[in-house]
Amino acid sequence: MDDLLQADQHELDPLELQVVSFFVDGVRVLGLPRSIGEIYGLLFISQTPLSLDDLVQRLHISKGSASQGLRMLKSLGAVREAEGGAERRTYYEPAIELKRLAGGFIREQIRPHLESGKTKINRLAETTRDIDDPARRKFLSERVERLETWMRSGGRVLPVLQKLLGQ
Amino acid sequence: MDDLLQADQHELDPLELQVVSFFVDGVRVLGLPRSIGEIYGLLFISQTPLSLDDLVQRLHISKGSASQGLRMLKSLGAVREAEGGAERRTYYEPAIELKRLAGGFIREQIRPHLESGKTKINRLAETTRDIDDPARRKFLSERVERLETWMRSGGRVLPVLQKLLGQ
DNA sequence: CACATTGTTCATTTTTGTTTGAACTAACTG
DNA sequence: CAGTTAGTTCAAACAAAAATGAACAATGTG
Numbered sequence: 001m002d003d004l005l006q007a008d009q010h011e012l013d014p015l016e017l018q019v020v021s022f023f024v025d026g027v028r029v030l031g032l033p034r035s036i037g038e039i040y041g042l043l044f045i046s047q048t049p050l051s052l053d054d055l056v057q058r059l060h061i062s063k064g065s066a067s068q069g070l071r072m073l074k075s076l077g078a079v080r081e082a083e084g085g086a087e088r089r090t091y092y093e094p095a096i097e098l099k100r101l102a103g104g105f106i107r108e109q110i111r112p113h114l115e116s117g118k119t120k121i122n123r124l125a126e127t128t129r130d131i132d133d134p135a136r137r138k139f140l141s142e143r144v145e146r147l148e149t150w151m152r153s154g155g156r157v158l159p160v161l162q163k164l165l166g167q
Numbered sequence: 168m169d170d171l172l173q174a175d176q177h178e179l180d181p182l183e184l185q186v187v188s189f190f191v192d193g194v195r196v197l198g199l200p201r202s203i204g205e206i207y208g209l210l211f212i213s214q215t216p217l218s219l220d221d222l223v224q225r226l227h228i229s230k231g232s233a234s235q236g237l238r239m240l241k242s243l244g245a246v247r248e249a250e251g252g253a254e255r256r257t258y259y260e261p262a263i264e265l266k267r268l269a270g271g272f273i274r275e276q277i278r279p280h281l282e283s284g285k286t287k288i289n290r291l292a293e294t295t296r297d298i299d300d301p302a303r304r305k306f307l308s309e310r311v312e313r314l315e316t317w318m319r320s321g322g323r324v325l326p327v328l329q330k331l332l333g334q
Numbered sequence: 335c336a337c338a339t340t341g342t343t344c345a346t347t348t349t350t351g352t353t354t355g356a357a358c359t360a361a362c363t364g
Numbered sequence: 365c366a367g368t369t370a371g372t373t374c375a376a377a378c379a380a381a382a383a384t385g386a387a388c389a390a391t392g393t394g
Binding site: 015018026044116128143146149156160164165 | 181182185186188189192193196198211212214263265277280283284287288290291294295298303306307310313314316317320323324327328331332
């Protein structure tokens with residue numbers, strides 16, 4: 001490997017393109033950036049684990065995007081580092097169990113918002129208590145009560161969701 | 168109402184601001200534009216139905232935003248036109264039953280994506296059948312099979328979700 | 335019908351969020 | 365340890381999405 005050009009990092013074939021575009025659309029629904037979909041999509045359809053550099057070359061994205069994308073995918077539990085290869089560089093493979101994917105998304109993207117929502121509602125309840133006009137105060141506390149009910153429902157739904165998606 | 172200035176469309180009071188900001192955050196999680204949260208938030212905390220013009224004045228948003236926002240909220244089933252007022256202009260009030268809100272969101276924002284996802288997976292299955300190398304084809308059809316399983320799970324989860332949120 | 339009021343549409347501007355790439359740290363290697 | 369390779373960080377460039385506001389129906393009113 002000296003006077004030989006780097007083994008051809010060819011373009012994505014049509015099927016790979018189809019899969020990548022499927023996941024690009026998929027992650028957009030979830031509100032995640034496109035590069036996340038590209039990276040996960042290519043890993044999903046690859047028979048062997050890929051390195052950061054493979055992703056950069058085959059997807060034509062920057063090292064920065066690939067690095068940040070992998071970080072997020074790891075935090076979501078959607079990719080893991082492949083075992084074995086005693087190489088220096090690390091190779092990644094996708095998690096493909098829906099349970100794990102949904103679990104990670106719920107944990108990282110949904111729960112935090114639910115929590116901060118509850119906090120805000122508590123502050124809202126306080127503000128409401130200070131309202132002078134009794135009629136207005138009554139109306140407001142009914143609405144706050146309604147929000148609390150929503151949050152409780154949300155909290156009850158997530159575990160069920162996870163169970164259902166866990167097959 | 169002649170030499171009298173238009174009754175003061177005052178600024179949002181602190182509580183209203185809190186509620187609006189709560190919903191602004193809420194809709195962002197759902198991937199909807201901020202103005203949707205502002206409009207719904209103000210309606211949610213208002214004791215009387217509000218007109219498009221009320222929203223423009225109190226939220227300092229453009230007529231265009233208010234019009235488009237109301238259209239989307241109507242399509243989601245999150246606001247409805249108030250009955251009664253024999254006025255020319257229409258007044259809006261919020262739907263506050265979680266069931267209705269979740270139902271609208273699922274119908275308008277989730278189902279369409281699930282459907283188009285299924286279509287794409289079908290195309291993917293076709294492309295896979297044309298692959299020459301048997302080992303590669305086997306691997307790919309396992310992955311496509313996996314995607315189909317995901318979609319089935321998704322389809323099964325939505326009705327349960329709706330039921331749970333319907334109290 | 336001239337005028338006013340209510341609401342919609344859509345090209346342009348603004349805002350927001352994502353990607354890039356150069357500078358950097360860390361870890362191996364001859 | 366000088367040089368190479370792997371990966372991270374973050375300010376700046378860029379792209380996508382949302383908001384604006386002027387032009388435009390549509391409908392009511394004297």
